[in-house]
Amino acid sequence: MHKEELIALHQFMYSIKESFENENSNVVFSEYEALKIKPTQVHKSKMEHKHAIFVLGQEIAQAMKDVEPSASKRIADRMHELALKTEKEIEEDPDNKYL
Template identity: 50%
Template sequence: MHKDELIQLHTLMAQIRRHFEHMGMDTSFTEYDSLSISPLHVHRSKAEHKHAIFVLGNDIAAALSEDDTSGIGRTSERMHELAMKASGQLVNTN
């Protein structure tokens, strides 16, 4: 990947992190935070952004594995719920 593509991916993953935090998910991004790099640091090297992406990806994967809705048996049902919600057709079944 080119550096600009890595920065775009880094940006997307940082947005996913912010979404998790906004949702109140109890996740730790301490290893990523210790890198002191963000997608806005365009002056940093391609290798630094690549490393940050892998570290952040690992933290996101860990957060997903702790989430109750991430079980393999619930994946299809959850995707269906999200699709219905996105189209405005979600009916509360609780």
Template identity: 50%
Template sequence: MYKDEMIQLHQFLVYILKYLAENDQIKNDCSEYISLKISPHHIHKTKAEHKHAIFVLCKIIAQVINEKDENSIPDNVCNSLTDLVERSQNYIKMA
């Protein structure tokens, strides 16, 4: 995936998170994403940083959906997203 496509996906996931927040469906904390200090508008950030932000957003959105409708997302999907976040964070630290 090209960097500009990553940024578009990043923006789309931010829109989803904002939609969930506006409808009071967010009960968990989004501090993990906020602490990254990267938004889709930060085009100077690397592709790996945007990828990591995408994984973090996917994990948060999956948690929100799972909290709303319990067991709507299989545990292995949530666990895989957590693993992806950890691996992408380690990759960024090594780079």
């Protein structure tokens, strides 16, 4: 996926996050917020946006558990795996080739 496409996906998922927050004040996206990366920060690397998407996806899936508990658990687990993988790739990239 190109960086522009990842940023568009990040923006779409961010809108879903905001919708969850507006509907339920108890929903917290603390891991995503700790990343301090928003879809509007186009200067961030492609890999950073990819990582943010997976973290956000995991937390959205966790927020969905009231709607569909079994499916959201599997989605959250997979997003967590992908988030860890991209985090490792970011840390191992000495040349910052994902910019």
